[in-house]
Amino acid sequence: MNTEQPVVSIRDLYMAYGTKTVLQNIDLDVYSGQIIGYIGPNGAGKSTTVKIMLGLVTGYLGEIQLFGQDIANGDLQYRNRIGYVPEVVDIYDNLTASEYLTFIGELYGMTWDHANRKARMLMEQFGLGTEVYHKSIASYSKGMKQKVMLISSLLHNPDLLFLDEPLSGLDANSVMVVKEILAQLAAQGKTIFYSSHIMDVVEKISHRIVLLNGGRIVADGTFEELKERNYEGTLEEIFNELTGFHEHKSIAEDFVSIVQEV
Amino acid sequence: MQEFRVLKILDRCQWLFAKVGVDYPVMRKILQVKLLMDRRRVPTVLTMMSKKKQQDDMLTETNYFGKSLLVYGFIGCMMIPFLMLGNQPMLQMSIIFSMMLFMMTTSMISDFSSVLLDVRDKSILSTKAVHPRTISMAKALHIGNYLVIITAVLMAPVWIVSIIRYGVLFGVVFLVEIILLDLLILVLTALVYFGVLRIFDGEKLKDMINYVQIGLSVGLVIGYQLVIRSFDLVQINFNWVPAWWNMLLPPIWYAAPFALLQGATDSYLIAMTILAICVPILAVAVYIRQLPKFEQHLMKLTYQGGDGKGASRPGLQALAKVLCTSREEQAFFRFVLRMFGSEREFKLKVYPSLGIAFILPFILLFNTLRSGGFAEMSSSSLYYAIYFGLTIIPTCIAMARFSGRHKGAWIYHVAPVQDITAFHRAVTKAVLLRMFMPVFLVQALIFILLFGGHIILDLFIVLLNAIVYTSLCYKYMSKSLPFSEPMAESQQAAGWGIVPYLLMIAPFVVVHYGSTLLPYGPYLYLAVLVVISILIWTGGRGKGRQVNINA
Numbered sequence: 140m141n142t143e144q145p146v147v148s149i150r151d152l153y154m155a156y157g158t159k160t161v162l163q164n165i166d167l168d169v170y171s172g173q174i175i176g177y178i179g180p181n182g183a184g185k186s187t188t189v190k191i192m193l194g195l196v197t198g199y200l201g202e203i204q205l206f207g208q209d210i211a212n213g214d215l216q217y218r219n220r221i222g223y224v225p226e227v228v229d230i231y232d233n234l235t236a237s238e239y240l241t242f243i244g245e246l247y248g249m250t251w252d253h254a255n256r257k258a259r260m261l262m263e264q265f266g267l268g269t270e271v272y273h274k275s276i277a278s279y280s281k282g283m284k285q286k287v288m289l290i291s292s293l294l295h296n297p298d299l300l301f302l303d304e305p306l307s308g309l310d311a312n313s314v315m316v317v318k319e320i321l322a323q324l325a326a327q328g329k330t331i332f333y334s335s336h337i338m339d340v341v342e343k344i345s346h347r348i349v350l351l352n353g354g355r356i357v358a359d360g361t362f363e364e365l366k367e368r369n370y371e372g373t374l375e376e377i378f379n380e381l382t383g384f385h386e387h388k389s390i391a392e393d394f395v396s397i398v399q400e401v
Numbered sequence: 402m403q404e405f406r407v408l409k410i411l412d413r414c415q416w417l418f419a420k421v422g423v424d425y426p427v428m429r430k431i432l433q434v435k436l437l438m439d440r441r442r443v444p445t446v447l448t449m450m451s452k453k454k455q456q457d458d459m460l461t462e463t464n465y466f467g468k469s470l471l472v473y474g475f476i477g478c479m480m481i482p483f484l485m486l487g488n489q490p491m492l493q494m495s496i497i498f499s500m501m502l503f504m505m506t507t508s509m510i511s512d513f514s515s516v517l518l519d520v521r522d523k524s525i526l527s528t529k530a531v532h533p534r535t536i537s538m539a540k541a542l543h544i545g546n547y548l549v550i551i552t553a554v555l556m557a558p559v560w561i562v563s564i565i566r567y568g569v570l571f572g573v574v575f576l577v578e579i580i581l582l583d584l585l586i587l588v589l590t591a592l593v594y595f596g597v598l599r600i601f602d603g604e605k606l607k608d609m610i611n612y613v614q615i616g617l618s619v620g621l622v623i624g625y626q627l628v629i630r631s632f633d634l635v636q637i638n639f640n641w642v643p644a645w646w647n648m649l650l651p652p653i654w655y656a657a658p659f660a661l662l663q664g665a666t667d668s669y670l671i672a673m674t675i676l677a678i679c680v681p682i683l684a685v686a687v688y689i690r691q692l693p694k695f696e697q698h699l700m701k702l703t704y705q706g707g708d709g710k711g712a713s714r715p716g717l718q719a720l721a722k723v724l725c726t727s728r729e730e731q732a733f734f735r736f737v738l739r740m741f742g743s744e745r746e747f748k749l750k751v752y753p754s755l756g757i758a759f760i761l762p763f764i765l766l767f768n769t770l771r772s773g774g775f776a777e778m779s780s781s782s783l784y785y786a787i788y789f790g791l792t793i794i795p796t797c798i799a800m801a802r803f804s805g806r807h808k809g810a811w812i813y814h815v816a817p818v819q820d821i822t823a824f825h826r827a828v829t830k831a832v833l834l835r836m837f838m839p840v841f842l843v844q845a846l847i848f849i850l851l852f853g854g855h856i857i858l859d860l861f862i863v864l865l866n867a868i869v870y871t872s873l874c875y876k877y878m879s880k881s882l883p884f885s886e887p888m889a890e891s892q893q894a895a896g897w898g899i900v901p902y903l904l905m906i907a908p909f910v911v912v913h914y915g916s917t918l919l920p921y922g923p924y925l926y927l928a929v930l931v932v933i934s935i936l937i938w939t940g941g942r943g944k945g946r947q948v949n950i951n952a
Binding site for chain 1: 427430431434437438441520521523524525526527528529530531532
């Protein structure tokens with residue numbers, strides 16, 4: 140049906156830590172311009188998949204092609220086309236934003252001047268002026284750090300983005316800005332892997348939703364398709380349905396009754 | 402960004418890196434950023450103290466590393482007597498190389514673990530199109546840089562003296578050996594990490610680093626004592642005869658070539674010389690091949706090892722009930738004990754002084770033992786040396802204010818705590834019980850064995866004095882809530898700040914000794930102390946300030 144080459148192509152991916160299987164039978168083709176809502180309960184294997192694609196985790200079975208190139212073939216150039224926002228803010232925070240972002244830019248093969256100019260302008264767009272730009276990141280608020288992370292993932296104009304809870308810590312206005320940025324980037328043909336536990340956002344911005352449970356893909360399609368198949372109203376409900384979670388009411392009742400115990 | 406001299410030197414050997422497949426410009430970048438961060442590590446925290454300093458944030462980059470180098474230089478000078486005195490190169494050089502091995506290994510494990518084990522590297526560097534080889538090289542050079550500087554400072558004094566005394570050839574051999582031993586140390590450290598990471602999780606490794614750091618501090622004190630006695634040791638006419646088990650001790654390998662230089666020809670010596678040259682080179686080769694595996698294991702560090710120990714220890718509960726009156730105080734007491742046991746940074750700052758306080762009395766005894774003999778010592782009043790153990794107390798109390806997780810202290814202000822003095826009492830009790838008592842009990846036991854049962858009464862007086870002393874220390878020290886200030890500010894608090902409190906121990910010793918001069922004096926003194934201690938222990942209900950911190 141789709142004749143263009145997929146940006147991401149995963150074939151029969153299997154991964155285990157020791158004896159514990161974390162991923163199995165993962166098959167996935169992702170085309171350019173898509174925002175993939177990559178969701179699942181804690182420990183379903185979402186971040187493992189992403190880390191494998193980034194080359195952070197090795198020892199998997201199966202085949203992964205990014206931009207038509209097998210990532211195991213030893214050529215690391217494909218990474219220059221990837222941007223990554225990890226869930227945990229791993230950052231050299233005793234550097235200033237200016238120092239950190241130019242450094243990251245240079246690692247992606249940009250010149251210092253180009254990286255610096257772009258980083259400064261992007262920071263300004265996020266409402267972080269020159270003074271903040273030259274301050275140590277350790278002094279930033281959570282939202283400010285998150286903005287730096289977002290900029291560091293976009294500085295080199297990547298074609299494929301892996302975002303893990305990219306909105307965490309941002310205020311409502313910044314959230315709107317970032318959501319719009321993502322939509323426009325996708326319209327330009329970028330591919331975005333969007334992982335989050337906030338179902339409302341995933342439901343709204345994703346073109347396609349991939350739901351992982353227990354290391355397997357249990358649902359894959361547009362939100363409308365998932366809705367038709369599952370007779371449920373919201374993504375949150377579909378999520379509960381597909382991960383086999385129905386006890387939220389009784390757990391809440393028990394919880395409250397324990398709270399009231401004096 | 403700042404330019405570093407090391408980088409300029411490396412620039413000249415660019416071609417070398419290109420040859421081994423390292424992307425030099427990228428590696429230079431990484432190294433530059435790493436060095437910049439090291440320079441900032443302490444100062445950025447220091448600037449939190451004064452708002453004024455914060456303004457020129459990036460300008461105040463005091464080099465703390467430079468200060469610690471002074472210590473290495475000093476230790477380096479202490480090696481000189483070993484070189485000068487005596488005419489037995491095997492023995493002298495073995496001692497010098499042992500000192501170097503000890504100093505370098507411990508400093509590599511303790512101070513530069515952060516370099517080796519920075520887990521952020523994984524997600525920041527390894528997700529970019531940077532070859533792992535380039536990252537490894539940057540890391541190796543980063544550590545290498547410090548290794549070279551520390552070695553230079555540590556070994557330069559001895560090396561210069563060696564050239565003056567034994568000539569240029571000796572100096573050249575010495576220099577080559579220093580480099581070889583450095584390589585061995587580098588690989589050894591990495592292998593220690595590797596081994597621990599293989600067997601345990603990251604938490605265990607962090608604990609281990611902690612203990613090595615503690616060991617280093619204690620080792621330095623003992624080492625210093627050894628040097629004082631070195632003059633005798635070297636002059637003892639000790640004739641070194643090669644034995645097969647010498648092969649197991651690397652410092653002796655490195656001493657062997659100097660014996661060969663003197664014209665000795667022994668098959669053992671030749672074998673050791675070969676080991677000295679080949680082992681480091683082989684070790685480096687193995688290390689380079691194993692490096693990628695090592696990096697894989699590093700991932701473990703990010704997992705918080707969860708060894709869920711029993712939620713409540715009945716012993717602790719009972720103890721809290723006996724020692725503390727109110728329920729609030731009991732809760733605080735248990736909390737403080739747990740924090741003492743689990744805060745790595747706290748342990749790092751406090752445990753070395755525990756070790757030193759433990760050893761100091763024995764060093765004192767050892768001195769007398771050498772000059773007088775056992776009989777003389779055991780009949781003397783030297784058991785007062787046990788008062789050195791009290792030096793633990795002000796250090797612990799001063800440090801209890803600080804925590805690596807000081808931000809958690811908001812809970813004190815939110816919780817409806819009625820009696821804040823209960824918290825303070827709980828801290829003093831925890832310090833006494835957890836920090837002072839274990840050290841004291843072991844010391845007391847050894848002292849009883851050395852001096853005989855008649856000192857038991859005195860030991861009780863010491864114990865009660867410790868209780869009074871603790872409360873005095875607490876009274877005059879800062880009244881900040883425990884674990885409420887950032888650890889980084891502890892630098893001065895635990896340094897010179899506690900000296901006055903240390904001097905306060907002297908009156909206790911004087912009164913104690915004075916009481917023994919009177920008939921029944923010690924018993925009376927003991928009785929008085931018991932009364933005072935009980936008053937302090939229960940907090941003197943009436944006087945206890947009722948402070949509501951919510952106000």
